[in-house]
Amino acid sequence: MKKKVSLKDIANRVGVSTALVSYVLNNKKEGRISEESARKIREAAREMNYRTNQIARSLKTNKTFTIGLVIADISNPFFSRLARIIEDEAEQKNYTVIIGSSDEKPEKFCKLVDTFLDKQVDGLIIAATDGTESCLNELIENNIPFVLVDRYFPSIHANYVALDNFKAAFTATQQLISIGCNNIGMVTYNSPLFNLTERKKGFLAALKENGNRNNRSRLKEVSIKARQDEVEKAVANLLSSTQPVDGLLFGSNTIAVQAVKYINTLPLRVPKDLALICFDETDSLDLFYAPLTYIRQPLEDMARQATAILLDRMDKNNKITQVNIEGELIIRKSA
Amino acid sequence: MKKKVSLKDIANRVGVSTALVSYVLNNKKEGRISEESARKIREAAREMNYRTNQIARSLKTNKTFTIGLVIADISNPFFSRLARIIEDEAEQKNYTVIIGSSDEKPEKFCKLVDTFLDKQVDGLIIAATDGTESCLNELIENNIPFVLVDRYFPSIHANYVALDNFKAAFTATQQLISIGCNNIGMVTYNSPLFNLTERKKGFLAALKENGNRNNRSRLKEVSIKARQDEVEKAVANLLSSTQPVDGLLFGSNTIAVQAVKYINTLPLRVPKDLALICFDETDSLDLFYAPLTYIRQPLEDMARQATAILLDRMDKNNKITQVNIEGELIIRKSA
DNA sequence: TATTTTTGTTTAAACGATTAAGTTTTTGCC
DNA sequence: GGCAAAAACTTAATCGTTTAAACAAAAATA
Numbered sequence: 001m002k003k004k005v006s007l008k009d010i011a012n013r014v015g016v017s018t019a020l021v022s023y024v025l026n027n028k029k030e031g032r033i034s035e036e037s038a039r040k041i042r043e044a045a046r047e048m049n050y051r052t053n054q055i056a057r058s059l060k061t062n063k064t065f066t067i068g069l070v071i072a073d074i075s076n077p078f079f080s081r082l083a084r085i086i087e088d089e090a091e092q093k094n095y096t097v098i099i100g101s102s103d104e105k106p107e108k109f110c111k112l113v114d115t116f117l118d119k120q121v122d123g124l125i126i127a128a129t130d131g132t133e134s135c136l137n138e139l140i141e142n143n144i145p146f147v148l149v150d151r152y153f154p155s156i157h158a159n160y161v162a163l164d165n166f167k168a169a170f171t172a173t174q175q176l177i178s179i180g181c182n183n184i185g186m187v188t189y190n191s192p193l194f195n196l197t198e199r200k201k202g203f204l205a206a207l208k209e210n211g212n213r214n215n216r217s218r219l220k221e222v223s224i225k226a227r228q229d230e231v232e233k234a235v236a237n238l239l240s241s242t243q244p245v246d247g248l249l250f251g252s253n254t255i256a257v258q259a260v261k262y263i264n265t266l267p268l269r270v271p272k273d274l275a276l277i278c279f280d281e282t283d284s285l286d287l288f289y290a291p292l293t294y295i296r297q298p299l300e301d302m303a304r305q306a307t308a309i310l311l312d313r314m315d316k317n318n319k320i321t322q323v324n325i326e327g328e329l330i331i332r333k334s335a
Numbered sequence: 336m337k338k339k340v341s342l343k344d345i346a347n348r349v350g351v352s353t354a355l356v357s358y359v360l361n362n363k364k365e366g367r368i369s370e371e372s373a374r375k376i377r378e379a380a381r382e383m384n385y386r387t388n389q390i391a392r393s394l395k396t397n398k399t400f401t402i403g404l405v406i407a408d409i410s411n412p413f414f415s416r417l418a419r420i421i422e423d424e425a426e427q428k429n430y431t432v433i434i435g436s437s438d439e440k441p442e443k444f445c446k447l448v449d450t451f452l453d454k455q456v457d458g459l460i461i462a463a464t465d466g467t468e469s470c471l472n473e474l475i476e477n478n479i480p481f482v483l484v485d486r487y488f489p490s491i492h493a494n495y496v497a498l499d500n501f502k503a504a505f506t507a508t509q510q511l512i513s514i515g516c517n518n519i520g521m522v523t524y525n526s527p528l529f530n531l532t533e534r535k536k537g538f539l540a541a542l543k544e545n546g547n548r549n550n551r552s553r554l555k556e557v558s559i560k561a562r563q564d565e566v567e568k569a570v571a572n573l574l575s576s577t578q579p580v581d582g583l584l585f586g587s588n589t590i591a592v593q594a595v596k597y598i599n600t601l602p603l604r605v606p607k608d609l610a611l612i613c614f615d616e617t618d619s620l621d622l623f624y625a626p627l628t629y630i631r632q633p634l635e636d637m638a639r640q641a642t643a644i645l646l647d648r649m650d651k652n653n654k655i656t657q658v659n660i661e662g663e664l665i666i667r668k669s670a
Numbered sequence: 671t672a673t674t675t676t677t678g679t680t681t682a683a684a685c686g687a688t689t690a691a692g693t694t695t696t697t698g699c700c
Numbered sequence: 701g702g703c704a705a706a707a708a709c710t711t712a713a714t715c716g717t718t719t720a721a722a723c724a725a726a727a728a729t730a
Contacts, residue, residue, distance in 0.1 A: 006716055017680045022718060032677060054453045055393045056716035059685045064390065066433075066454075074422065074434075080415035084408065087436060096450060098401075098433045099409075101422060115431060118389045119401075257618055264622060283592055287599060288622040341686055352710045357688060367707060391686035394715045 005050045013048070014040045021045075025052070058120065066096050067310065068116030070109060071127045073101045078253060078280055078299075079127065082149070085303035086125060093311055095122070104224050106131035117144065123310045127151050130193050130224075145313040149306045151195045152322075159313060161306045161323040165195045168295045168327035169202025172249055172277045175293065176335055177210050181247030181275050183218065185238040187231065187259060188251025190221035199251050199279070218245060222255065231258040239266075239274075246274055247335065253280035253294075260288055275335035279327075290333035297327055340385045348383070349375050356380075360387070393455065401431050402645065403451030405444060406462045408436045413588060413615050413634075414462065417484070420638035421460060428646055430457070439559050441466035452479065458645045462486050465528050465559075480648040484641045485632075486530045487657075494648060496641045496658045500530045503630045503662035504537025507584050507612045510628065511670055512545050516582030516610055518553065520573040522566065522594060523586025525556035534586050534614070553580060557590065566593040574601075574609075581609055582670065588615035588629075595623055610670035614662075625668035632662055 007018040007025075014021070016037060023029045024041040044050075058064045067090050071079040087097050098116065102109035109129045116124060123145035128136065136156050139146050148160035176184050186203045189196050200219060207215045218241075220234040238245045250256035256278035268274050270290040277293045278285065285292040302325060309321045342353040342360075349356070351372060358364045359376040379385075393399045402425055406414040422432050433451060437444035444464045451459060458480035463471065471491050474481055483495035504521075511519050521538045524531050535554060542550045553576075555569035573580045585591035591613035603609050605625040612628045613620065620627040637660060644656045 004716095007718095008716075018717080019681080019719075020679060023679090026718085028719085029678090032679095034678060037678080051449070051453055053394075053455065053716050055390055055399065055455045056685090057718075058390045059388075059394050059687085059716080060718045062685075073419065074409070075412070075416045075419035077410070077412060077415070080412070080418075081410045083415075083434075084410035084436060087409065087434070091435075096433055096435070096454065098431055099418075099422070100426075100431070101419060114386070118386055119431065120388060120390045257622070260622055282619075284617075284619040284622055287592070287595055287619055289624060339686095342688095343686075353687080354689075354711080355709060358709090361688085363689085364708090367709090369708060372708080388686055391715090392688075394686080394717085395688045397715075 004053070005048045006053070007050075010041060010044045010048060010050055014044050016041065025050075062120075064120045064122055065094055066098060066119065066121045067307075068113070068119075068121040068124045069097050069099045069126075070102055070112050070116070070124060071099070072104050072129060074099055075101075076254065077282060078297075081299055082127075082303050085300055086307055089304055089307040093307075095311075102129050104129045106135070110135045113139070123147075123314050125149055125306050125310055128153070128193075130191050143317075145310060147306045147310045147313070149302060151193050153194055157320060159309050159321050161302050161309065161325065162195055163295075163297050163302075163327050164324040165198035165327075166202040166205070168279070168329075169199040169249065170206045171202075171327075171329050172279075172293075172295055173203050173206035174210075175329060175331070176247035176249065176275055176277060177206065179247075179271070179275060179335060181245075181335075183243050183245045184212070184247040184249065185218040185220065185245035186249040186251065187220050187222065187234045187238070187255055188249075189224045189226075189255075191224045196251065203249055217241075226255065226258070228258050228261070231255055232262045235259050235262055239268075248274060248276050250276070250278035253278060253282040253285075256280075256292060256294075257282065257284045260285060260292070264288065271334050277329075277335045281330070288334075293332045293335040294330050295327040296330050298325055301325060339388070340383045341388070342385075345376060345379050345383060345385060349379050351376065360385075397455075399455045399457055400429055401433060401454065401456045402642075403448070403454075403456040403459045404432050404434045404461075405437055405447050405451070405459060406434065407439050407464060409434055410436075411589065412617060413632075416634055417462075417638050420635055421642055424639055424642040428642075430646075437464050439464045441470070445470045448474070458482075458649050460484055460641050460645055463488065463528070465526050478652075480645060482641045482645045482648070484637060486528050488529055492655060494644050494656050496637050496644065496660065497530060498630075498632050498637075498662050499659040500533035500662075501537040501540070503614070503664075504534040504584065505541045506537075506662070506664050507614075507628075507630055508538050508541035509545075510664060510666070511582035511584065511610055511612060512541065514582075514606070514610060514670060516580075516670075518578050518580045519547070519582040519584065520553040520555065520580035521584040521586065522555045522557060522569045522573070522590055523584075524559045524561075524590075526559045531586060538584055552576075561590065561593070563593050563596070566590055567597045570594050570597055574603075583609060583611050585611070585613035588613060588617040588619075591615075591627060591629075592617065592619045595620060595627070599623065606669050612664075612670045616665070623669075628667045628670040629665050630662040631665050633660055636660060 007021045011018040011021045021041050024038050074080055090097050100112035106129055109132050126146055126148050127150045150162055152160035152162050204215050222230045222234050270276055279295050281296050305323055342356045345356045346353045356376050359373050409415055425432050435447035441464055444467050461481055461483050462485045468488055485497055487495035487497050539550050555573055557565045557569050605611055614630050616629055616631050640658055
């Protein structure tokens, strides 16, 4: 391994102190350094292929220019798209992003956060997981800058950027009602995560407003790590009751894809026999014969705001910012 | 901000030297430290909520336990799935992954690599981009551990793990032939990246072996950042020639999704009028009425091997390992 | 010419860990 | 008790930067 070039090496070669080299390469003390020295130093740096050791710099400056991003799973398109936008935003401000997937496991979540803190990240962007309140509270206590994204806890007073899930679910359900569905069901997660319970509430509220009773029974919950069979069972169940559903709202794109795969095998026509709406945009549902009507989360906006709030919080120590963004109902063939 | 606790703080509180604290917390010098001291130190560390500053440690040990992952785009499912597996593998070995998207731009690619090196990553896993040979050669010159994944350059003697793209394309084309297609076309990228040219070669070779001539004309290329319209045009072109294609091979899942979206709007039945095969697995094509036959890249295997090779290379300074993995043709409805 | 100011540069401490080498204390043995 | 060996601990250098403060030389001012 070619030994790495340090400031000292340059200093030795040019015959000056490391301080001067540092000043020149960082453009500090502008005008107070002779053209001559500056030129020589820059030249040497280039010739010797000097690259500053950020680790050493970070130790001294207490700044790593690194943001930790904790999400449920980077291989989920929702999060990978979010991650990509955050990456781009961060890069513009010279930050690097380290990403970790919690798999919805609170222990893994906390371990990730700890690892990131040990690495001295300057701040965190977090899509939280159920059961991580104490972990988040610790962050607050230790005054670590962070922003919650997508998921947040009403009990935790922290920065967040999230969808107005109640409203989105409400609107989606209304759409199903307005196109004439009489027995509307929902398949969603059994998680107590606030953003998810809000979706349920929005769904139920819309039904109630329209005089529907016996609503709870049409709300089927699956586990947050539900695989194909679990979703199939939920859908089958809703379809086989005495009053089979004629409209369905899916609580996430993952659920929707799994459900539609199953529905696609049934002798049912969408939307004639069964209307469908889901949360989140996904390519997958474009190729279904009745492309799904969905609630678009403005990911760019969310990611951008989250990053901006974090960076803001990182230099000034300012107020808490909480942003609820409205979803947009994109109407297509399925409802 | 509660001031962070350092070794020194613990040392002061317990009344010992920082060295001893370090030894205890790192379980060095086992047996040569009194139970008494060890206990007190550990207790203090816990009570004071000590967390080791990895930056400081890294500076001293010259190890960051961080791997840089450079891919084209984390929001592409192929890469996000790859990233996820790498993340998991790395985590098991106590490494953290920092991810950067090059967007297929060589300048951005190099900048990312530089940023990662400045951050003193211990090694890199790289899905290269066209025009980055010089950048990679520099890595070799500087003896930086890295592994190429998915894409590699035959001219560059480096570790890599990649699909046998020639064979995969060959097999896929043969499948189209064997089910009776007479005019087989391919839509792929115009990139000179080796893995992509191999796909073209495999395609052409299979045709040639079966006595097809005029092959070149049925190979349509789109730019590596092709959007919907560009792909549509390519497909339309192939369908409107005097001998319209009756079988199509897509060079990537992205192209396939775009193409199928378009084909779905045409009065054509798949596979009767047009058989389809694509590279890479993707949920999106499951919901198409004729789920696509595809070439499965064993991502787990690739990611796992890449990580293993990198870690190996990082401690021992051993030989170059080059792995070509065979794809698997998953036959479904479309061909 | 003497003094102040400006300019250019260096010194040296610091960041928070690690670790080889050295020092002190205890123990064991004759 | 005397001495060597073992055990327990400390000293201090080091990693590669940054940066306040000190310093020297040159320029400006009186």
